[in-house]
Amino acid sequence: xxxxxxxxxxxAALPPQERLLLRLVPFAAGLLxxxxxxxxxxxxxxxxxxxxxxxxxxxxxxxxxxxxxxxxVTNTFVPFFxxxxxxxxxxxxxxxxxxxxxxxxxVWTSSTSIADEIExxxxxxxLSKPINRRQFVLGKFVGIMxxxxxxxxxxxxxxxxLVYYKVGYDSRESANPDPESAFKLTIMLNTIPGLIxxxxxxxxxxxxxxxxxxxxxxxxxxxxCFAIFVVGHVxxxxxxxxxxxxxxxxxxxxxxxxxxPNLELFKTEAASTGTFVPPxxxxxxxxxxxxxxxxxxxxxxxxxxxxxxx
Numbered sequence: 300x301x302x303x304x305x306x307x308x309x310x311a312a313l314p315p316q317e318r319l320l321l322r323l324v325p326f327a328a329g330l331l332x333x334x335x336x337x338x339x340x341x342x343x344x345x346x347x348x349x350x351x352x353x354x355x356x357x358x359x360x361x362x363x364x365x366x367x368x369x370x371x372v373t374n375t376f377v378p379f380f381x382x383x384x385x386x387x388x389x390x391x392x393x394x395x396x397x398x399x400x401x402x403x404x405x406v407w408t409s410s411t412s413i414a415d416e417i418e419x420x421x422x423x424x425x426l427s428k429p430i431n432r433r434q435f436v437l438g439k440f441v442g443i444m445x446x447x448x449x450x451x452x453x454x455x456x457x458x459x460x461l462v463y464y465k466v467g468y469d470s471r472e473s474a475n476p477d478p479e480s481a482f483k484l485t486i487m488l489n490t491i492p493g494l495i496x497x498x499x500x501x502x503x504x505x506x507x508x509x510x511x512x513x514x515x516x517x518x519x520x521x522x523x524c525f526a527i528f529v530v531g532h533v534x535x536x537x538x539x540x541x542x543x544x545x546x547x548x549x550x551x552x553x554x555x556x557x558x559x560p561n562l563e564l565f566k567t568e569a570a571s572t573g574t575f576v577p578p579x580x581x582x583x584x585x586x587x588x589x590x591x592x593x594x595x596x597x598x599x600x601x602x603x604x605x606x607x608x609x
Contacts, residue, residue: 322578323495334445342430343438350442351449354408360450363400367454370396375461375468386465390490393458398497400454401447405505406524408443410517413509417606418516436599440509447501455494463487492576493567499588500565504528506595507560513603530555531562560591 338344354360374392378385413436415421430438466483504524511520534556564584567576 334441337441338445341434343434343441346430346435346438347442347445350408350412350439351445353412354404354443354446355449357408357411359404359407360446363404364450364454367396367400368457371454371458371461375465386462386486389465390462390493393462394490394493394497397451397454397458397494398500401451401497401501402504402524402528404450405443405447405501406508406521407517408446409439409505409508409512410520412443413439413512414516414520417513432603433600436509436513436603437596440506440596440599443505443509444502447505448498451494451498451501458494459487459490462490489575492581495581496565496567496576496584499584500562502588503560503562503565503591503595506592506599510595510599510602513599513606527559528562531560532566533563534559535561535563561587 338347371393374389374396463483463486466486504527507527508520508524511523515523564587567580
């Protein structure tokens with residue numbers, strides 16, 4: 300017990316950003332271990348590995364990565380005229396770029412990997428083997444999320460490095476002294492929770508897209524996911540602020556906010572401006588992401604259970 304006391308005091312002496320990272324490391328490591336076990340030790344993992352390879356091999360994957368890197372690098376050197384806070388605009392634009400690229404890959408892959416396989420009778424061939432429909436859907440979802448992870452991981456690393464560089468670059472452009480490395484590191488570390496929240500949002504919309512793909516083709520799936528993305532960011536604002544003060548609008552907004560995911564939960568002012576996001580907020584967002592994703596996957600099980608594959 301006494302041996303743990305110096306470690307606890309040392310942890311308490313660290314800045315809040317570094318304490319948050321130390322707390323996130325065990326969760327991230329555990330999630331990676333569980334995902335690796337699922338992919339290599341279960342029957343659904345065979346579907347997941349095949350889906351990941353298919354997503355990475357398609358031309359959209361390198362296209363999205365190259366386009367995102369180009370946008371991130373361009374935004375680093377393009378002035379936003381924000382009175383010395385261009386790095387905050389870079390953080391906001393960078394988070395949006397990574398989010399959109401991850402969503403495009405997830406929705407596109409779920410459409411081509413599930414809907415097209417059902418229409419092309421490939422799913423019937425897979426299900427003739429010792430793999431049931433629930434394993435098929437779960438494997439597809441995990442495989443798509445692994446592919447999205449491999450897309451956004453290099454983008455996140457590049458983005459954090461650009462944020463670190465941007466803070467000093469703005470100071471030099473404004474003829475101010477170069478800030479200390481500790482300040483630049485703090486801004487960079489404050490950006491990590493925003494990236495985590497973006498990954499949570501991609502996970503929620505991927506689960507919804509997988510559920511929709513079991514019944515509708517690609518075009519309908521992409522349009523529906525785009526509509527959910529827009530409405531999910533608007534309904535909570537309408538409910539909280541009482542826009543137009545009309546009972547019909549309020550009832551419709553509450554109904555949509557209950558049935559659809561509250562995506563505004565994953566976009567906070569702190570994450571967009573590079574300020575500190577408290578750990579309890581990240582925990583609440585993670586629980587909401589897990590609960591809604593599980594519910595959407597169960598809906599996918601129901602929709603796919605009686606789908607005619609012949």
